[in-house]
Amino acid sequence: MTTLATHFISRFIFPLHEYIKGHGTVRILRQLETSQWWSADRLAEFQAARLRRLIKFASQQVPYYRKLFAEAGIGPNDIRSPEDLPKLPFLTKDLIRANMDVLKADNASSLVRFNTGGSTGEPLIFYLGKERVGHDVAAKWRATRWWGVDIGDPEVVVWGSPVELGAQNRLREWRDHLLRTRLLSAFDMSERNLDYFIAEIRRLRPKMLFGYPSAIAHIARHVQKRGGSMNDLGVQVAFVTAERLYEDQYSDIESTFGCRVANGYGGRDAGFVAHQCPEGSLHITAEDIVVELVDQAGKLVAAGEPGEVVITHLATKEFPFIRYRTGDVAVFDDQLCGCGRSLPVLKEIQGRTTDFIVAADGTVMHGLALIYVLRDLPGIESFKIIQESKTEMRVLLVPVNGGYSRAVEDGIRRDFQDRLGKGVRVNVEPVAEIPPERSGKFRYVVSHVTLHS
Known part of the structure; x- marks a missing residue:
């Protein structure tokens, strides 16, 4: 009304x-x-x-x-x-x-x-x-x-x-x-x-x-x-x-x-x-x-x-x-x-095209394939996935209530490598907070690998 x-x-x-x-x-x-x-x-x-x-x-x-x-x-x-x-x-x-x-x-x-x-x-x-x-x-x-x-x-x-x-x-x-x-x-x-x-x-x-x-x-x-x-x-x-x-x-x-x-x-x-x-x-x-x-x-x-x-x-x-x-x-x-x-x-x-991940063998997948690995983990408040190259990934995590452990890190690394390739380095980094981009937006996935035909 x-x-x-x-x-x-x-x-x-x-x-x-x-x-x-x-x-x-x-x-x-x-x-x-x-x-x-x-x-x-x-x-x-x-x-x-x-x-x-x-x-x-x-x-x-x-x-x-x-x-x-x-x-x-x-x-x-x-x-x-x-x-x-x-x-x-x-x-x-x-x-x-x-x-x-x-x-x-x-x-x-x-x-x-x-x-x-x-x-x-x-x-x-x-x-x-x-x-x-x-x-x-x-x-x-x-x-x-x-x-x-x-x-x-x-x-x-x-x-x-x-x-x-x-x-x-x-x-x-x-x-x-x-x-x-x-x-x-x-x-x-x-x-x-x-x-x-x-x-x-x-x-x-x-x-x-x-x-x-x-x-x-x-x-x-x-x-x-x-x-x-x-x-x-x-x-x-x-x-x-x-x-x-x-x-x-x-x-x-x-x-x-x-x-x-x-x-x-x-x-x-x-x-x-x-x-x-x-x-x-x-x-x-x-x-x-x-x-x-x-x-x-x-x-x-x-x-x-x-x-x-x-x-x-x-x-x-x-x-x-x-x-x-x-x-x-x-x-x-x-x-x-x-x-x-x-x-x-x-x-x-x-x-965005930069929301897509490129596996070690060149396979292109949406970032959701990795987001699903992290989204429902208990004790993780927020996260960000950064693909530096086809062989290197960074995972930023904000843990709560002691949710971060070596077992959690190993599980993330294992699940990521199952999707991206066994030789891919997955660096898991616990942090106090994840700031937004300069624009004020938040991006779960950022890839620095160019998609090629």
Whole structure:
């Protein structure tokens, strides 16, 4: 049930906020809430028309793509639909770093510098225009409404944000207060801070949570460890994104907060790619984004097969993202969703390519193969698996209640070698804590071994 405060914020305050920032968010939201119910054919033609406009603009106004089209010997009319995109080469993080200036449109006027969190190593710096930001905000707004909540409903956000005291941050704090959003920093999740976070959530009684699944699950487990529960606060949904959502995280969040868990997929670079509806399907924002899934050789994969996510964002004229390799791995679903939306569906997000382990004989396996070895060990609070090479692994463990012993270490080493090869060195290291990545995210598995075809 929408309160008067929520209605006022979502109908007046937030639209005014977006208007002042020069974003067409409200107009875009109206279109998205209509187009999600179109037929698949109509949606596909709409997407193709937007793709043609982007390609034509990039070939004429963006130096990088003017040169690329000339060297490839093709014109914008050769790219008429998403099926034609493989005629173009991929855009990679290294290419963006090397071509930052020539990726900007000649007439770009509203570009703002952004960067990724750098959870895979080196952060990526890039630029976004107001058009792109407005489309991403509108897509997130639409998905929020799928769950019966809205902009202006009380919200707690657990995100990788340092606590700073500059004027800009005070302004943001005032804005968040006006919109009834409370930010809790995932950069510091010490015992003392976790107690504070729990007290704040109890005080605010939010209708929705938003953040990294690892961070929200960490809070949930802290509540459980204290023998408590937070299922009486009225939390309706926990929106999680930016990391793979594991089953145990889903269960811990759902049981502790007594709410549904809605998985989302996207990033600052890739955009608001997909979000889960209450029926359980992860719908792609097809009006704005073309998703391709490719194998290690760069060839398209069929529905049901895992592939690296390649993004073409249709609202990025001033700094185009065309066939951008994200490094994420996902699977298409060819089944229609029971919710009635024609938006295509991702069956699952498997994680980043660096979440995959390469055995000594070259076999590629998902990190879950090793996570399952550690996840249910008694006396282990948390862990992290780092593959340094095909022949060397590090396992960081945070033991509790004397849970670490030589027998536990030997068992881990034996189970890992059964999967990876008998000659693989497995170094088990008990530690006091495992900090998150610089981005604030937590990754169970990090591999420094490149996947080759």
